[in-house]
Amino acid sequence: MKKRLRRLALIGGGNMGEAFARGLTASGVLRPRQIIVAEPRSARRRFLAKTVGVRVTPSAREAAGWASIILLAVKPQQIGEVLREIRAVIGNRKTVISIAAGVPSRRIEAGLRPGVPVIRVMPNTPALLRAGVLAYCAGRGAGRAHVAMARRLLAPLGDAIHVPERWMDAVTALSGSGPAYVFHIAEALTLAGRKAGLPGALAERLAIGTIIGAGRMLVDPGDTPSRLREQ
Numbered sequence: 001m002k003k004r005l006r007r008l009a010l011i012g013g014g015n016m017g018e019a020f021a022r023g024l025t026a027s028g029v030l031r032p033r034q035i036i037v038a039e040p041r042s043a044r045r046r047f048l049a050k051t052v053g054v055r056v057t058p059s060a061r062e063a064a065g066w067a068s069i070i071l072l073a074v075k076p077q078q079i080g081e082v083l084r085e086i087r088a089v090i091g092n093r094k095t096v097i098s099i100a101a102g103v104p105s106r107r108i109e110a111g112l113r114p115g116v117p118v119i120r121v122m123p124n125t126p127a128l129l130r131a132g133v134l135a136y137c138a139g140r141g142a143g144r145a146h147v148a149m150a151r152r153l154l155a156p157l158g159d160a161i162h163v164p165e166r167w168m169d170a171v172t173a174l175s176g177s178g179p180a181y182v183f184h185i186a187e188a189l190t191l192a193g194r195k196a197g198l199p200g201a202l203a204e205r206l207a208i209g210t211i212i213g214a215g216r217m218l219v220d221p222g223d224t225p226s227r228l229r230e231q
Contacts, residue, residue: 005029006068006069007034007035007036008035008067009035009038009063009069009070010036010054010063011038011082012038013041013044013056014073016099017039017071017073019128020071020153022052025053025054027156032054033054035052035054036054036055038057038062040058060085064085067094068093068095070095071097071098071153072096072098073099076103079103079108090112092116094116095116095118095149098118098121101176102169104168105118105137105138105140108139109139116141117142119150120165121150122134122168122171122175123176124176124178127157130157131158132159133161134154135162135168136160136161137163137167185207189207189210190203190204214228
């Protein structure tokens with residue numbers, strides 16, 4: 001029987017924190033009252049409380065103390081400060097999940113008490129639309145139950161894939177940064193269309209529509225990117 005998810009603290013109420021809050025509540029994995037968001041900006045707290053219905057607080061320590069699962073949705077350069085703030089209230093019966101790009105699980109573990117389970121995740125920006133790719137790996141103190149719990153939390157935001165941590169830097173380069181390359185292709189196609197004499201709005205519409213259609217073709221398991229390109 002799957003372990004029931006309890007309380008989640010989102011440390012950081014930015015775009016990705018909001019994506020998790022919305023994805024988890026819309027999918028029914030968690031109810032709004034089971035989520036608290038720690039966010040220093042008062043306007044952002046009011047927005048999340050009003051539009052998502054979650055609890056909010058300016059204190060990461062308060063949020064981490066209240067929850068059983070703590071998701072660190074802050075920038076990599078903020079990780080050290082956040083860990084110092086929450087360390088005292090994180091025991092080994094809680095689970096810490098980090099989506100900070102480039103921060104290995106051992107660094108998260110070093111900032112916490114010994115034995116705290118840590119899961120590292122690399123999402124990408126389409127997760128904001130619940131169409132992301134989210135690779136995740138387990139730290140030294142995380143077992144099968146923690147991995148299964150992480151998958152339940154990540155699945156509402158897209159394709160959740162369990163990988164060894166040694167692959168995470170490559171994952172960050174491919175799927176984490178990959179959307180920027182697709183956006184660059186859209187820009188290049190639009191510019192090429194304009195240079196060929198098309199109005200800007202039409203060129204952009206054609207470029208975006210082409211990328212969306214090609215992406216849908218790639219989902220067909222009967223074809224590969226190479227085969228589609230050759231065709």
